[in-house]
Amino acid sequence: MKRFFFTFIFVLLLSGTAIALTDRPVSHLNDAKITQPSANEFTFIVLGDFRTLRRDKAYPAVFEQILREVNTIAPALIVSTGDAYYGYGGSMQGFKNEIDYFLSRIKGLDVPFFNATGNHEVAGDAERERYAEKRFGRLYGAFDYGNAHFIMLNTDEVGKEGTISGEQLKWLEKDLETNSNAGNIFVFMHRPMFSVTDPELVAGKSFKDKGNRDYLHSLFNRYKVKSVFAGHEHIFNETVKDGVSYFITGGAGSPLYQPPSKGGFFHYLIVKVRGNDVSIDVVVPYTIQARTISGNDGFESKAEMEITNISFAAVDIRNLQFIMPAAAADKYKVRATSISKRGQVNAHAVRIRNVKGNKDGTATVSVETQVPKNGLIRIVVEVDI
Numbered sequence: 001m002k003r004f005f006f007t008f009i010f011v012l013l014l015s016g017t018a019i020a021l022t023d024r025p026v027s028h029l030n031d032a033k034i035t036q037p038s039a040n041e042f043t044f045i046v047l048g049d050f051r052t053l054r055r056d057k058a059y060p061a062v063f064e065q066i067l068r069e070v071n072t073i074a075p076a077l078i079v080s081t082g083d084a085y086y087g088y089g090g091s092m093q094g095f096k097n098e099i100d101y102f103l104s105r106i107k108g109l110d111v112p113f114f115n116a117t118g119n120h121e122v123a124g125d126a127e128r129e130r131y132a133e134k135r136f137g138r139l140y141g142a143f144d145y146g147n148a149h150f151i152m153l154n155t156d157e158v159g160k161e162g163t164i165s166g167e168q169l170k171w172l173e174k175d176l177e178t179n180s181n182a183g184n185i186f187v188f189m190h191r192p193m194f195s196v197t198d199p200e201l202v203a204g205k206s207f208k209d210k211g212n213r214d215y216l217h218s219l220f221n222r223y224k225v226k227s228v229f230a231g232h233e234h235i236f237n238e239t240v241k242d243g244v245s246y247f248i249t250g251g252a253g254s255p256l257y258q259p260p261s262k263g264g265f266f267h268y269l270i271v272k273v274r275g276n277d278v279s280i281d282v283v284v285p286y287t288i289q290a291r292t293i294s295g296n297d298g299f300e301s302k303a304e305m306e307i308t309n310i311s312f313a314a315v316d317i318r319n320l321q322f323i324m325p326a327a328a329a330d331k332y333k334v335r336a337t338s339i340s341k342r343g344q345v346n347a348h349a350v351r352i353r354n355v356k357g358n359k360d361g362t363a364t365v366s367v368e369t370q371v372p373k374n375g376l377i378r379i380v381v382e383v384d385i
Helices: 061-073 092-107 126-136 166-178 210-222
Strands: 003-007 041-047 077-080 113-115 141-145 148-152 184-188 227-230 236-241 244-249 268-274 277-283 288-294 302-309 315-325 332-339 345-347 350-357 362-371 375-383
Touching: 041 061, 041 244, 061 092, 061 268, 061 288, 061 315, 092 126, 148 166, 166 210, 210 244, 244 268, 288 315, 302 315, 302 362, 315 375, 332 350, 332 362, 350 375, 362 375
Parallel strands: 041 077, 077 113, 148 184, 184 227, 227 244
Antiparallel strands: 003 277, 041 268, 141 148, 236 244, 268 277, 288 302, 302 375, 315 362, 332 345, 332 375, 350 362
16 A cells, blocks of 8 residues: 655535536436535545446456445545446447446445546447436536535547547636635546556557647646546556646556556555545555454344454544344444454444434444554444344
8 A cells, every 4th residue: 555645725615515616517426415524524535447348247346345345434425537337339228238237336335426437438439428428417527525626527528539628628727717716626537647658648548639738737737736536547656747646546447557566456545634634545455354253134232343454554434334133323332442463452442423224124333433554443233122
């Protein structure tokens, strides 16, 4: 795991919805509710490039694992840098089915899911582009969370692939000016402006126009954009230009392009905002795992789970779920212990975040705690019935 630290300034906005100061607000793609932060602390996750290998293939197992981990971490938001399904070839009905399959996989998440448009979302085809917009809403636009302004760009407008140009560029200039006083500005796109696999932009597979790229960078520099997140290249990379951080995060399940030493490893990013301090952790899937020790079946009044974190950074867990017999919320109790490398057992901070009744006479009890780096936590939930 690699860690990056930045300093941001946050001012709390009291709005209850993610609506930006823009004429092109974009929406998340699942049913999860957006809750604005009550303090200058929140977390969001960035991932990208998890499309299937072919049209007739299931999602990679590593992407399914990332979904499980992300749902357990329960950040405020998930933002994808695109390529959510295969998209190319086959019939139009097959294309529609792929979108249905993608949406079915994120529907059950308890976290709002935003997606930047990639080449696989529209497949370079005007009809598919129109249908994608019908299903997803605007393919570029913006939204706000707290006092952070999130800009979602479309590097794959049909006929303008690999650029931000025309009406979209005019909109971007206006949006940046309108939101120039935002505490933080984050930009998301699919094709990276500063390619690793094609740094001189001669192959035309990532960003295509140096002049357009350099102008965009000048805008981002002028308006003090903090970070730009892209995908497309199935690697992890970070570079800084004039104080603007450019990330390539294309490792959420699609085939990798490079060996691990060159960024070719599966991963996602956890962005933690803590007042004026923001850290970005690169997380490798399967480093966070939970297992049931006893109970957790909806029948037993006591359940015990163990959660491990073998990464190099502490991870805040907000949605570790226990299935318990249904009861009033105040009837549940939770305790946790951490176990050191020497086997020493210590009490560990933990709390019940939410209790949700299920139709089968059980309840889902969500537990919140922090799992230290290279740490193991055992959590017990009991109910008095």
